[in-house]
Amino acid sequence: MLAVGVKPIIILVETQLPENLGSVARVMANFGLSKLRLVKPQAQPLDPKAIALSVGAFDILDDVIITENFEEAVADLNYVFATTAYQRDMIKAYETPKTFVDLIKKPEFQEERFGIVFGPERTGLTNDYMARCHKAITIPVNPDFSSLNLAQAVSVIAYEWFQSQSSQALKACIQLGKTTLATQGQMNGFLNLLEKNLDQTNFWRVSTKKPIMWRNLQNLFTRLDLTQQDLKTLCGVVDALSKSLDKKPD
């Protein structure tokens, strides 16, 4: 499923919380990444809190490379992307996660080793670190609430990378025309009417079979994209059928 492209290396600078090391390792594993490097970490990768939050991505924490300076951490890489919550007063190309993924798909990147650098939780990367990176990636967020958790930032970029490497089949949507979908309240009204009336018949036959039969029936109606008019019609059908039942002699 994965294309031939090179996997990005995640580089965390001066990370403060062991929980974040664990969460980053977990989400890296979720999205098929495995190489983690730490520059001057304030938290230790084998801290019990890191291991607990990695939820099984222990190998990533165990294989981590720790360096005392940034230059050493990136010496073997051809290309280094900084991440930042905001654009600095510094000449630099800023990519979104989507344009980053488009960029690294280009032929000239197919053979390159590249890293993505994330700064400390409280401050992000200093301009000194930024100056040593080729380009920056900024995740577009709500400008009124732009402080993204470290593991969430890794998550979004790793997710985009993984998507770009996977072939995802697109699903078709059902055309509704000009009608309006029913609300779930209307759907519940219909389902309750249906259940009540079915209870009065021999529909379930064996009462132990009702839960699974009823779940299947609910699923059947719920996935039909029924409109408000559809539901009115169906309620009418159920009503009519039940009244005819009432009138039947025993």
Next chain:
Amino acid sequence: MLAVGVKPIIILVETQLPENLGSVARVMANFGLSKLRLVKPQAQPLDPKAIALSVGAFDILDDVIITENFEEAVADLNYVFATTAYQRDMIKAYETPKTFVDLIKKPEFQEERFGIVFGPERTGLTNDYMARCHKAITIPVNPDFSSLNLAQAVSVIAYEWFQSQSSQALKACIQLGKTTLATQGQMNGFLNLLEKNLDQTNFWRVSTKKPIMWRNLQNLFTRLDLTQQDLKTLCGVVDALSKSLDKKPD
């Protein structure tokens, strides 16, 4: 920046950890969402751990709607998406976050109120909950490590939604032709040579100005996408210039 479309409502079912409630609130705020509903929560939204991890998204936790059953939580919605890590043995349309976003951009969804439902951390949504949702969203992950943290799952879907509502300018990439980018090790070699030689001249003039001047110089070279041959050339230039300095009479 935001289009007219309706914001999805996030619905968490039987969430176990207060930390996850806080992290979900934070990432909702990051990506412009604000309406949170909890069905039979095992953790409380105003638990100190939830508030701490919300990092300022207190309003979302404070405005949360809590219900004892799922039907009540979705009664006013027209459309409900389940989220699941894997496809169930149940007839249901499965969307990726990207096809979900494509779907809700269609005209018939512009007026609809819709919710996205996330199950408990350990088990995900039961099939009984799944049966009450119109469609499902599955985030494609590494099949060997598919257990995505609750807040990360919300993050990825909220991120895709926010992207779909924002107009993002695409950045152009620099064409490199058939040359190879230098490694950061080679770049560091060049920068060290440059700094050493500049130290021997009066280039910085005032020593207190060096840090900012040097940062700007590093940034200038780093963002040029220099090739290995470029760096060899530049090292030669620096070498040649410094030798001519050596030979100059004082």
